Amino acid sequence: MTGLLGNHFVTQIGILVNDVEKVSAAYAAFFGLEQPEIVVTDTAELAQTRYNGSKTEARAKLAFFDMGSLQLELIEPDHQPSTWRDYLNEHGEGPHHIAFVIEGMQEKIMLLEGKGFALQQKGEYTGGRYAYMDTFKELKVLVELLENDK
Template identity: 70%
Template sequence: MDKNILGTNVVAQIGILVHDIEATSKAYADFLGIETPKWFWTDTVDVAQTEYNGVSSEARSKLAFFDMGSLQLELIEPDHNPSTWRDYLNEHGEGAHHIAFVVKGMKEKIAVMEKNGMPLQQKGEYTGGRYAYMDTSKQLKILLELLENDN
């Protein structure tokens, strides 16, 4: 495996899949002693351009974020459409789904990771950037999410 593939070793986010975003958000907020964040839906496929395993997907999720210093906790409640979120939740249940890194040069990073046996699983756009879930479960035992923000 190539070394320093991402050009960073700073984890930006941990993503957790849940069945009930409202209950889980409240539980985390109570545990941390902070206000419960408001959740929101991801964009529709016409905006997000979501692809799962190379095929366009209508998949959407409810998201809630907890900013915790240098690390963000993301709660994800997926809809019923095919996605990494829905399949992983169905297969493994609630819990950790991914760790995320902010990168520059998304296309190049995806190409290098795929060359190293870490295929692209899902990708899409969000306001201000894009994301890609890479299947690193064989090598790293968890999915990695690449986040590239526009400047």
């Protein structure tokens, strides 16, 4: 059985934080790793970010730790409307999503929406695109779809 995504391998765990520099330093010290470079998401023109169906200027500071087969993503959102900001305000710091690499983004979004999981936020990044699906009620975390260009 392949499930809804055609893939059950978790690629990434996303964690929302108020201070990405401080928390990434703590992770680096805890695991004995180098502190990663903090990157900022693309501007709205490039990212084409949409949140709950509307354009948003939302950006975030990110830090990525490669932990073997799994990537840990720390996310410090700005104060523009986004899944990151609303989730952080509502739930506080902590897990936001588990991500899976998929193929056929539009088809997967439509499939999940048909199962009652609403598209919450989507956007582009260099080399691909992402979509957050609202699976919180059932899975207690959001699911992020990642589609990388070939």
